[in-house]
Amino acid sequence: DQQVKQNSPSLSVQEGRISILNCDYTNSMFDYFLWYKKYPAEGPTFLISISSIKDKNEDGRFTVFLNKSAKHLSLHIVPSQPGDSAVYFCAARVWNTGTASKLTFGTGTRLQVTL
Amino acid sequence: DVKVTQSSRYLVKRTGEKVFLECVQDMDHENMFWYRQDPGLGLRLIYFSYDVKMKEKGDIPEGYSVSREKKERFSLILESASTNQTSMYLCASSSPIAGGSFPPYNEQFFGPGTRLTVL
Numbered sequence: 001d002q003q004v005k006q007n008s009p010s011l012s013v014q015e016g017r018i019s020i021l022n023c024d025y026t027n028s029m030f031d032y033f034l035w036y037k038k039y040p041a042e043g044p045t046f047l048i049s050i051s052s053i054k055d056k057n058e059d060g061r062f063t064v065f066l067n068k069s070a071k072h073l074s075l076h077i078v079p080s081q082p083g084d085s086a087v088y089f090c091a092a093r094v095w096n097t098g099t100a101s102k103l104t105f106g107t108g109t110r111l112q113v114t115l
Numbered sequence: 116d117v118k119v120t121q122s123s124r125y126l127v128k129r130t131g132e133k134v135f136l137e138c139v140q141d142m143d144h145e146n147m148f149w150y151r152q153d154p155g156l157g158l159r160l161i162y163f164s165y166d167v168k169m170k171e172k173g174d175i176p177e178g179y180s181v182s183r184e185k186k187e188r189f190s191l192i193l194e195s196a197s198t199n200q201t202s203m204y205l206c207a208s209s210s211p212i213a214g215g216s217f218p219p220y221n222e223q224f225f226g227p228g229t230r231l232t233v234l
Contacts, residue, residue: 009155043119043205043225044158089157102173103223105150105158 006106019077023090030092038087080113119226134193138206147189152203196233204229
């Protein structure tokens with residue numbers, strides 16, 4: 001049962017344009033959502049996050065939007081740069097007391113930014 | 116600079132062999148995690164640990180075990196490797212989350228991964 005879904009396995013965007021990566025989830029207990037970026041032969045690195053009590057979080061060229069009623073979040077990258085070409089994973093957390101909080105990851109979207 | 120290291124970048128083993136994947140972090144983190152990454156399936160949690168000698172099953176623990184004898188080291192063990200365990204294995208660590216109604220997110224730091232091939 002895939003609780004976090006990224007329905008687009010790949011996306012190609014021209015340099016300078018906006019990249020929009022989408023993510024849908026089913027578990028209403030998720031309280032935090034994150035985006036990770038992964039280059040080939042490297043581990044994922046944290047990019048940006050949003051709490052479930054917010055609907056938008058911005059960090060430089062990256063903005064994450066959360067629509068709780070639709071159980072949908074998106075990552076906007078403006079303007080897109082060639083160095084943004086990577087696989088992007090959406091992840092979600094259910095906070096657990098007493099133990100480590102787990103992340104549930106989506107399947108990833110490969111973004112290619114072309115010149 | 117924070118660091119999570121994994122013992123091997125590439126590993127080739129034969130079916131039935133016992134395989135050890137080692138992960139070391141230098142950030143004094145309490146939490147450590149093992150994931151596998153497969154095309155079309157994303158990252159799936161195998162096991163995690165929130166303290167020395169403590170472990171909890173993730174979403175796909177079958178065929179794996181773990182060991183956490185020291186805080187900085189978390190080992191993933193394949194008792195009898197099978198071809199369906201060919202995958203990219205990723206280790207991560209994080210610090211515990213403080214209390215509160217909406218605790219902040221404490222980032223998971225990932226190692227570079229081990230590409231395991233089981234023949």
